Amino acid sequence: MTTSTEAPAKTTGDELRAQVREAASRAREAAAAIAGLTRADKDALLHDMADALVRRAPEIIAANDRDVTAARDAGTAEGLIDRLVLTEQRVAGMADGLRTVAGLPDPVGEVVRGSTLPNGLRLQQVRVPMGVVGIVYEGRPNVTVDAAGLTLKAGDAVLLRGSSSAEASNTALVGVLGDVLREHGLPADAVQLLPCHDRASVRHLITARGLVDLVIPRGGAGLIAAVVEEATVPAIETGTGNCHVYVDASADLDTALRILLNSKARRTSVCNAAENLLVHESIAAEFLPRALAELDAAGVTVHGDERVVAAGGANVVPATAQDWDTEYLSLDIAVAVVGSLPEAVAHIRAHGSGHTEAIVATDVRATQAFTSQVDAAAVMVNASTAFTDGGEFGMGAEIGISTQKLHARGPMGLTELTSTKWLVFGDGHVRPSS
Structure with a gap:
């Protein structure tokens, strides 16, 4: 040739x-x-x-x-x-x-x-x-x-x-x-x-x-x-990743921050990067200010719902309906406050791409409910979405990441x-x- x-x-x-x-x-x-x-x-x-x-x-x-x-x-x-x-x-x-x-x-x-x-x-x-x-x-x-x-x-x-x-x-x-x-x-x-x-x-x-x-x-x-x-x-x-991190009411907040930042800001142009953050309302008042400050320091623009916008922050803009379905592949993330774990699961079902979803929680019942109800190729429990990778899974290499259900x-x-x-x-x- x-x-x-x-x-x-x-x-x-x-x-x-x-x-x-x-x-x-x-x-x-x-x-x-x-x-x-x-x-x-x-x-x-x-x-x-x-x-x-x-x-x-x-x-x-x-x-x-x-x-x-x-x-x-x-x-x-x-x-x-x-x-x-x-x-x-x-x-x-x-x-x-x-x-x-x-x-x-x-x-x-x-x-x-x-x-x-x-x-x-x-x-x-x-x-x-x-x-x-x-x-x-x-x-x-x-x-x-x-x-x-x-x-x-x-x-x-x-x-x-x-x-x-x-x-x-x-x-x-x-x-x-x-x-x-x-x-x-x-x-x-x-x-x-x-x-x-x-x-x-x-x-x-x-x-x-x-x-x-x-x-x-x-x-x-x-x-x-x-x-x-x-x-x-x-x-x-393969590939399209509208991945979520859900921070449960039982989450250790320091752990949640580490996982959020690694999921979003480690590499933004990859399909396993987090594009949505869901926060349980019972911890939102404590967690959101810390999360928004850390995301701002990392250069991430937050597209937030009304409660997130109300929490303030120079890096926060109002989310549009399209934001929940967007694979940004950039320093952007959509953030919403949810009233319960079932509401978080419903949000993921409506907007997720079947790639990777993560929960941060210490309540075993919450993690069991999340892993059984969320439909995705990979579900992370207290771990970054960035781990969905053939090399990280011990395969040595990968040809791609399948988000469908037949064969692979x-x-x-x-x-x-x-x-x-x-x-x-x-x-x-x-x-x-x-």
């Missing part, structure tokens, strides 16, 4: 569809080769990929420089440029990520459950590779390597549809990974980069039913919604990139006529 920065030739709709489907067909053939690898084969492949990234970092960074220059010339915000930039340290970090994945247990072949029927048939449900996985993501070239490493370890092939803003970076990275695949006698088509200058390529990927087994979008709410709503291939909804929910690691099949062992068994 070329690393030229010249604009690509115009492709017709039919040509682009054919191009994507041909890539998917090649990926399907490559997936069969990857599925047959042993754990030792896959781990050796990932370690060699990591070494190659470090060795070829100068050419990767040179390609990335072209993307960064183009982004700055286009007036891209520095926060987005920071997510795009690759340095030697960041390339080394991607390599370390591959080594971490190599060190994880291989889920393929794991026996999920098994039994022997009264008629003597032996049943086993075992984990098998998913097949061909499509990843749609925005301008973060590290996702290219993370996704490739996880899918290969799970025995899958991957189709990567990145952002045009990272085209040169992604092309260089996939080129390095492909060279290592060939060195191992494996098809480079196991890791492919799809065209990124026409949004139609996303549509062709997510409708390639029969060629692509699973699509995972990673990015903003608009991207995720477009993929999930238009896909005919099974898709996993919460941080998605290697296991979630596999499927299962049933093995049935008999001894000439036939089923009697009914």
Whole structure:
């Protein structure tokens, strides 16, 4: 694949569809080769990929420089440029990520459950590779390597549809990974980069039913919604996080402040950041002034209900109806006073996105009620929402955080990139006529 920065030739709709489907067909053939690898084969492949990234970092960074220059010339915000930039340290970090994945247990072949029927048939449900996985993501070239490493370890092939803003970076990275695949006698088509200058390529990927087994979008709410709503291939909804911290009447207030600040201000641009604070009215008079002062010191603007506005503070503005549903991804938070735990749960049900919800409480009955009634991928008890993360959960790495309920929910690691099949062992068994 070329690393030229010249604009690509115009492709017709039919040509682009054919191009994507041909890539998917090649990926399907490559997936069969990857599925047959042993754990030792896959781990050796990932370690060699990591070494190659470090060795070829100068050419990767040179390609990335072209993307960064183009982004700055286009007036891209520095926060987005920071997510795009690759340095030697960041390339080394991607390599370390591959080594971490190599060190994880291989889920393929794991026996999920098994039994022997009264008629003597032996049943086993075992984990098998998913097949061909499509990843749609925005301008973060590290996702290219993370996704490739996880899918290969799970025995899958991957189709990567990145952002045009990272085209040169992604092309260089996939080129390095492909060279290592060939060195191992494996098809480079196991890791492919799809065209990124026409949004139609996303549509062709997510409708390639029969060629692509699973699509995972990673990015903003608009991207995720477009993929999930238009896909005919099974898709996993990931990422959007309208996360709440509820401070119960029984909460230790010092603990609540630590959890609130870590949930909101540790990193604002991530999906596990808190966007709503709910405070029980019995402690509001004592807790709100302290919370508002700490949030103000952290530079956070509070969008508060009437009781929060009445508590005062230079950083407080009246909340609108839209604020309760907003994933700010910034130094903003919506704050409301609630009359009871059931009212807090009702607020979360109305406005939460099913990502992460937290309660701060010392009353066991309150925590039990909250954990049983709140519907989310992760529910934190006296812990920050920031812990919803594959690495923090001990998965080593993640492909995304699922906020849906089928197949995978919460941080998605290697296991979630596999499927299962049933093995049935008999001894000439036939089923009697009914």
